[in-house]
Amino acid sequence: MRAHGKSKKTYAAALAGAAGCTAVVLAVTGAVGTAGAAEPRARDLARQTLAEHDGWASATTGTTGGAAADADHVYTVTTWAGLKAAFADGGTAPKIVRIKGTLDADGATCADFAADGYDLDQYLADYDPAVWGYDKEVSGAQEDLRAASAAAQAKAIKANVPANTTIIGVGKNPGIVGGSLQINGVDNVIVRGLTLESPLDCFPQWDPTDGDTGNWNSEYDSAVVYNSTHVWLDHNEFTDGDHPDSTLPSYFGRVYQQHDGELDIVKGADYVTASWNVFADHDKTLMIGNSNGAGATDRGKLRVTLHHNLFKNLVERAPRVRFGQVDVYNNSYVGTADYSYSFGIGFESQLYAEKNAFTLPKDIGAGAVLHRWDDYPVTAVGNQVDGRTVDLVAAYNADHADAPLRADAGWKPTLRTRVDPAKSVPKVVARGAGPERLG
Structure with missing residues (x-):
């Protein structure tokens, strides 16, 4: 076994000039952090691959991420600049990127991104519905400056993840604040063990025609x-x-929404498994398929499995689905007074929901779990609401006789490993979900 230390290619030197960047190339055994005793390979979580039959991401070639990375392509990063540099280094060769500590992607202020001449007060004055109305989208100088400001922020807070990569948290409280991981046009990526705090959009756009x-x-x-x-x-x-969202201001009688989704799976994405995650404290949480008009790219794709995730204190979209064959089983849902729905049935969706558990406020019934955006069938079997087994489709239809949902999505999942009884799901998920329970 090779000793710890610098590889033939000294990564820290390659990153000279990237402010605050710290990167350590680790031996192939995969010990965590700075030089020290190595763990046996069998215990190296960074080299774990997705198990066979564990959801849609195990289909065809499976998902291995950077498990085959050599010592020159194993990095530990402690800054956002370091993460971006690690992603850029080595092309599509298998790589492991270990995130140590919390990476601050939005350390700059909104004023640092603002284009010269952009002014929120002027934006509000120009597009006040009393002046602009509601019948056309905004345009003009302040909207152009807003768009330019938004582009500057996007460049700073987006990080493009390369193919054949494992990103994993190590040490105490690893995560990213205010960054957006862009898994775009690549194959074979693993993201594990991180706390991801949603970015705040400094420059939301007012759309008077939306609703x-x-x-x-x-x-x-x-x-x-x-x-x-x-x-x-x-x-x-x-x-x-x-x-x-409760901390955000309101303008024109609407929340000045600075959050988008927590996780979106869109635009021809395929073979995705999300397991043992926590999705918390958000409005529009998880969207699968982003447009009814995207059939050319999405039809026959968007195959996604969600299992053993905890969805708590959310409003909606857990998930909202278009086009995809989406398998949602053994997830735990804990609602608050703001709860709207969990499963959004959208255009050409084929959602299969089995043995999930819902804990809802007393004044919210089982008929709220489903929401019909479009008239497409859904399979919902063995789910429990407040400890009782409920036919979610029948519960929805009892509340919405004027626009009922149809049962039977027309397929049955086969890519599953462990399936727990719905009654045990809240405890099983509470004990196992989240980054602190990895390993």
Whole structure:
């Protein structure tokens, strides 16, 4: 076994000039952090691969991430600049990127991204519905400056994940604050053991045509998977952290929405498994398929498995589905007074929901779990609401006789490993989900 230390290619030197970047190339045995005693290979979580039959990401070639990385392509990073540099180094060769500590992706202030001349007060004055109305989208100088400001922020807080990569948290409280992992146009990615705090969009766009009274629309998911295949997201926590929607101001009678989703799987993405994650304290949480008009890219794709995840204190989209064959089983849902729905049935969706458990406020019934955006069938079997087994489709239809849902999504999942009884799901998930329970 080779001793710890610098590899033939000294990564720290390669990153000279990247402010605050610390990167350590580790021996192939995969010990965590700085030089020290190595763990046996069998205990190296960074080299674990997705098990056979563990959801859609195990299909065809399976998902191995950077498990085959050599010593020159194993990095430990402690800054956002270091993470981006590690992603850029080595092309598509298998790599392991260990995140140590919390990486601050939005250390700059919103003013640092603002284009010269952009002014929120002026933006609000120009596009006040009393002046602009509700019948056309905003345009003009302040909207152009807002878009330029948004582009500057996007460049800073987005990080493009390469193919054949494992990203894993190590040490105490590893995670990312205010960054957006872009899994775009690649194959074979693993993300594990991180707390991902949602980015705050500094420059939301006002759309007066969105709904009857307009809406603020924001960008930036904590992680987005698009046009990518074989992605495994495991034992992470997605949260709004110190900036929940309750802290955001309102303009024009609508929340100045600075959050988008926690995780989106869109635009031709395929073969994705999300397991043992925590999704917390958010509004529009998890979207699978982002447009009814995307059939050319999405039809026959968006095959996603969600199992043993904890969804707590959320409003909606857990998930909302278009097009995909989505298997949702053994997840635990804990609702608050703001709860709207969990499963959104969208255009050409084929959702299969089995043995999930829901704990809802007393004034919210089982009929709220499903929401019909479009008339497509759903399979829902063996699910429990407040400890009772409930036919979710029948419960929804009892509340919505004017626009019922149809049963039977037309397929049955086969890529599963352990399936727990619904009654045990809340305890099983509470004991096992989240980054602190990895390993």
